[in-house]
Structures are given as C-alpha cells and as structure tokens.
Amino acid sequence: MRGWLLFHNDVADDVPEAPEMRRFMEVGKRRGIKLDVLRPRDFELIVSTEREWRAEYAGGKLPRPDFIIPRTGSETSYFTLAVIRQFERMGVPLINGAEAVEACADKLQTLQLLSASGLPIPRTILAKFPVDVDLIERELGFPVVVKKLRSTRGAGVVLCQDRDQFDDLASLLGEAAHQSDFIFQQYIAKSHGRDVRLLVIGGLVAAAMERRSLTGNFKSNISLGGIGECVDPPEEMARLAIEAAKSLRLDIAGIDMLYDEKGYRICEANSAPGFVGLEKACPVSVPDKVLDYVAARLKPPTPARRSIWSRIPFGRMRKETSPEKEKA
Ligand SMILES: Nc1ncnc2c1ncn2[C@@H]1O[C@H](COP(=O)(O)OP(=O)(O)O)[C@@H](O)[C@H]1O
Ligand SMILES: [Mg+2]
Structure with missing residues (x-):
C-alpha cells in the first residue's frame, strides 16, 4: 500500500505538527506502507479533458497512490483545496475529503454545519466593522471570546472581560479587518481553562483527553502548556463528538468539547488534529488507528451473501414456472 500525506511545511524540528508526520512515517514503515509527505504547493495543477492518471510534483511525475491523507x-x-479536489475527482480515496477539510478550516462554517444538525455550540457572531457593541452585549454578553476565523493551537483566540476591553480590541481589529476575519463568541464560563479533546476515527471515539490550563488561562490547548489526562468520555459527550464528525463528513476528527451548565457544547472540529499530546496522555497509537481505518476502507467489499433465489438452479426455476407445470 502506498499513501500520500499532504503537509504544508517541511518535516523539520521546529515545525508544529512535524512530530505527527514523523509518527506516521515510523508506523507506516513498520507496517510496510509507503507514505510520502508532499507539499500541496509543489504540485502543478493541470485540469484537462484527458482522463488518464497524472500527478506533476516538484518537476517530476508521481504514480497513483492508494489513498491520500490531507494534514493541512x-x-x-x-490551492491546497484545489489539489485535494483534483485527486478526489480522479477517484483516489481521501481521508478526509475536500468538503470536510474545507468546512473545518473555517470556524464559522463548522459551527453553521453543526447547528444545522441540531448540535450544541456556543452562540457566535461573524464580525462586522465598525462593531455594534450593543448587539454583542445583547446577544453574547461579557466576557466574550474573540477568534480569528482560521486559528489553530489557541494562537488566534482571546477573552475580553468587559465592554471597555472589547471596545478597544474591536477598534484594533477594525484596522486589521482587511487581513483576516473574526468571530465573536459566547464565553462558556464552566469550561474556563478546561475542555475535552475527542479523537473520532471512522465514527468511533479512538481516544479522549481532558485538557487543563496550568496558568489560569481560559484556553486549554496543550500547545499553550495545558496538560492532558486520558478520560473515558461520558456517553453523551461521545455521542455528540461522533455526531459532529458525521455532520462534518470527517473520517478523522479532533473534536473540542466545552463543559456547559447543562451538558456540553462543541467548540471546534479539526480535520488534521495534532496527536502527540494525546499519545502522551492515552495508551493509543494514532497513526495505527488511522491506518487501520484506511485499510478497512480500501478493502474490497466482501461479496454479499447469495440469496436463496440465486442458489436455485436456473433450469429448475424454468421448469417450475413452465407452462407445462401450470397446466398440470
Ligand atoms: N466559547 C468559549 N468559551 C470558553 N472557552 C473557550 C471558548 N472557545 C474556546 N475556548 C478555549 O480556547 C481554546 C482554543 O479555542 P479553539 O476555538 O479550539 O481554537 P484553536 O483552533 O486555536 O484551538 C479551547 O480549547 C478552549 O479551551
Ligand atoms: Mg482547538
């Protein structure tokens, strides 16, 4: 078996999520699965009427892989999405597919899809400048969470304690609004500095860890120094995570779950979840779980059990329904 891992960077020591790529390579090697780490921007994307396989990469040609795992x-x-769509249309199994990767790269779209499936989320408003602070106060109250639409590892997420602080931040963001989009979100106080990351693979929870900030920060990301503890998630939490992955069409999903007064709220979904922290907290090999799922997906379907009708010899069926028999 041969697969591609799409990654936007070099697998170098100081690159976030390069350790995850190295784990995949290590496990692939052990299992005899050839995994190539490819940078989407090094593809030449040629769309034409020709139907045969073609993949131009870094000045050369690549043979057809058995599967592709986007880790972007x-x-x-x-550009990356266009690359993913190209190979998806050529029939290569994508784990996750383009639609799912696109939905998760945009926090608001993720929440729109989750709420359309009736799943609990924090109330969220897409930022418009100048900001109507009264609207924010009315709909979300203070404190309020401000997020970059495309953030990761907690870097683009801040908490504004009150109206004054929010007012200041809103005017600063207004100046930068041409560079980036932002959302304003209801602060879920019960989850301050604590949430649960669930890894869902192929519709099952593969592992889950509670993450806690050690500094009093409201963000619990491991990349910001949070600690992870392996947990057996309560049934309702697991159900919500599985439903979330399903509604976003994610084969592999990292679902962040916030604690709320009445239950849980889904904070976000990651299509290429980091898992080094999860592997430290839980006895799980994530690349093995992913490659098990890939192998199951690629296995040709077992022939359906032949029905009783197909077991009746053709001649006998004819005889039974022959006009002679009917006459008799
Ligand atoms: N609405 C919220 N209420 C309370 N805490 C939140 C809320 N949104 C995010 N957080 C905290 O901030 C962390 C980072 O937010 P998240 O949306 O997951 O961004 P990122 O993609 O950067 O990880 C979450 O793991 C959670 O601990
Ligand atoms: Mg997160």
Whole structure:
C-alpha cells in the first residue's frame, strides 16, 4: 500500500505538527506502507479533458497512490483545496475529503454545519466593522471570546472581560479587518481553562483527553502548556463528538468539547488534529488507528451473501414456472 500525506511545511524540528508526520512515517514503515509527505504547493495543477492518471510534483511525475491523507488543517489554502479536489475527482480515496477539510478550516462554517444538525455550540457572531457593541452585549454578553476565523493551537483566540476591553480590541481589529476575519463568541464560563479533546476515527471515539490550563488561562490547548489526562468520555459527550464528525463528513476528527451548565457544547472540529499530546496522555497509537481505518476502507467489499433465489438452479426455476407445470 502506498499513501500520500499532504503537509504544508517541511518535516523539520521546529515545525508544529512535524512530530505527527514523523509518527506516521515510523508506523507506516513498520507496517510496510509507503507514505510520502508532499507539499500541496509543489504540485502543478493541470485540469484537462484527458482522463488518464497524472500527478506533476516538484518537476517530476508521481504514480497513483492508494489513498491520500490531507494534514493541512486550518492552514488549508485555496490551492491546497484545489489539489485535494483534483485527486478526489480522479477517484483516489481521501481521508478526509475536500468538503470536510474545507468546512473545518473555517470556524464559522463548522459551527453553521453543526447547528444545522441540531448540535450544541456556543452562540457566535461573524464580525462586522465598525462593531455594534450593543448587539454583542445583547446577544453574547461579557466576557466574550474573540477568534480569528482560521486559528489553530489557541494562537488566534482571546477573552475580553468587559465592554471597555472589547471596545478597544474591536477598534484594533477594525484596522486589521482587511487581513483576516473574526468571530465573536459566547464565553462558556464552566469550561474556563478546561475542555475535552475527542479523537473520532471512522465514527468511533479512538481516544479522549481532558485538557487543563496550568496558568489560569481560559484556553486549554496543550500547545499553550495545558496538560492532558486520558478520560473515558461520558456517553453523551461521545455521542455528540461522533455526531459532529458525521455532520462534518470527517473520517478523522479532533473534536473540542466545552463543559456547559447543562451538558456540553462543541467548540471546534479539526480535520488534521495534532496527536502527540494525546499519545502522551492515552495508551493509543494514532497513526495505527488511522491506518487501520484506511485499510478497512480500501478493502474490497466482501461479496454479499447469495440469496436463496440465486442458489436455485436456473433450469429448475424454468421448469417450475413452465407452462407445462401450470397446466398440470
Ligand atoms: N466559547 C468559549 N468559551 C470558553 N472557552 C473557550 C471558548 N472557545 C474556546 N475556548 C478555549 O480556547 C481554546 C482554543 O479555542 P479553539 O476555538 O479550539 O481554537 P484553536 O483552533 O486555536 O484551538 C479551547 O480549547 C478552549 O479551551
Ligand atoms: Mg482547538
């Protein structure tokens, strides 16, 4: 078996999520699966009427892989999506598919899809400048969470304690609004500095960890120094995570779950979840789980059990329904 891992960067020491790529390579090697790490921007994307396989990469040609795993997450650009769609249309199994990767790269679209499926989310408003602060106060109240539409590892997420602080930040963001889009979100106080990351693979929870900030920060991301503890998620939480992955069409999903007064709210979904923290907290090999799922997906379907009708010899059927028999 041969697969491609799409990654936007070099697998170098200082690159976030390069350790995940190295884990995939290591496990692939052990299992005899050839995995190539490819940068989407090094493809030449040629769309033509020719039907045969063609993949131009870094000045050479690549043979058809058995599967592709995009690991570009929220950094998925238009070019990357176009590359993913190209190979998806050529019939290569994509784990996750273009539609799912696109939906998760945009936090608002993720929430729109989750709410359309009736799943609980924090109330969220797409930023418009100048900001109507009264509207924000009325709809979301303070404190309020401000997020970059495409953030990751907690870097583009801040908490504004009150109206004054929000007012200041809103005018600063207004100046930068041409560079980036923002959302304003209801602050879920019960989840301050604590949430649960669930890894869902092929519709099952593969592992889950509670993450806690050690500094009092409201964000619990491991990349910001949070600690992870393996948990067996309550049934309702697991159900919500599985439903979320399903509604976003994610084969592999990292679902962040916030604690709420009445239950849980889904904070976000990652199409290429980091898992080094999860592997430290839980006894799980994520690349093995993913490659098990890939192998199951690629296995040709077992022939359906032959029905009783197909077991009756053709001649006998004819005889039974022959006019002679009917006459008799
Ligand atoms: N609405 C919210 N209420 C309370 N805490 C939140 C809320 N949104 C995010 N957080 C905290 O901030 C962290 C980062 O937010 P998230 O939306 O997951 O961004 P990122 O993609 O950068 O990880 C979450 O893991 C959670 O701990
Ligand atoms: Mg997150």
